Amino acid sequence: MVNPKLKDELNDQLCEAMLSLRTVDECYQFFEDLCTVSELKAMSQRLEVARMLRAGHTYDDIVARTGASTATISRVKRCLNYGADGYHIVLDRLAPDEGAAKDKDKD
Template identity: 55%
Template structure:
């Protein structure tokens, strides 16, 4: 599993700190201190790509809407297909009325 590659004291400390954030404003402040603007934008872009893939948008539409490269879109898609299902789980919590990725891509 990929998770084992990132598991360690420093990562655990970071994740525990993230879980302690109390509201959206605290998130903005913490990530502003922790990351560069470019890093935050990249993470945000990937999450939006995941949302648009979940909505069955085409690569071209996603590229046009987000500015993401096809390599980024493909990477996110691989996470949906072979990852830990957490994009879909988090998006399901944010948008409970939408179909999951698996439901949206069934033929």
């Protein structure tokens, strides 16, 4: 379910633009134009934090590997537990075996 507070014509356009990209190089080109280097690095960091949390890493491990603050790690963890499942969708698709193992653990 999409958050109705976020759903609007401009965000739809952004999502459609992202879906139109076909290669990793095209993604780099688009994100380089769209985001600052800091914004892109922050998004990449949050995705890695989510991956590591799902894999069972401790906060100390995550801080050491990513440099993320404990506040960022906590925010990502809250999204994993109570968010819109966007991280789960992406991480399951990037590493389907890892996602399947996580789903089995839930049973």
